[in-house]
Amino acid sequence: MKKGAALDGHRPTAGTAAGASASPVADVPTRDRVTQLLLERGATTAAQLGTALGLSPAAIRRHLDAMLADGDVVAREEAVRGHRRRGRPAKVFLLTDAARVRCGTHHYDNMATAALRWIARTGGSAAVETFAAEQVAALEARCQAALADAGDDPLARAAALAAALTAEGYAASATAIATGGQLCQHHCPVAHVAAEFPQLCEAETAVISRLVGTHVQRLATIAHGDGVCTTHIPTQPGREQSGRTVTTVRTDR
Known part of the structure; x- marks a missing residue:
């Protein structure tokens, strides 16, 4: 996008009347x-x-x-x-x-989907889950380092995680809501593949749960047709679940 471009994309020039149609x-x-x-x-x-x-x-x-x-x-x-x-x-x-x-998303989708189909055929669902977990392991390690000074509060950690995910290209944001917090990812680089293999979303949600240190609920995903991947972080986390439980809840039906 060009710097200095008119907000409405059709600022009149010397050769264009103010009321004329923009090209x-x-x-x-x-x-x-x-x-x-x-x-x-x-x-x-x-x-x-x-x-x-x-x-x-x-x-x-x-x-x-x-x-x-x-x-x-x-x-x-x-x-x-x-x-x-x-x-x-x-x-x-x-x-x-x-x-x-x-916009540059979904590169190599066909190859990735074909590879996962082969893994599913030869190793079953468990093999796909293992592959998905390994794929997000490096991301988790990088985000964990970024959260080193975030403290123990889940909402503060969610805010730090949003910044880390944004740096990774996920265009993430974190907000406080009446029932706790909400982490939103506005971009998913594997949305098309995850539509067929939800294990990718589940592995990512498990990472979010571990990084914020509490139980979370995935409310929506781009892979399932939602505009944003939305993860809810409850105000009163179930500490008896050791901060490792992941719940996927569909709210768009």
């Missing part, structure tokens, strides 16, 4: 920014995108309509948990698989 080339920087926000945040409303980019509702709608037509985004109703407000749910936008690929 497709001039729209590219803004579409890059929209793509980056959707990559980082997952499912997002047009209003949220417009606010983040400083665009009017009409301007952000123009970009989203173009991206819908090009197959870069899809729209769906926002999932509402708990009490549902009156009226229709807001519409949210997500990147398509093709757009994620152009």
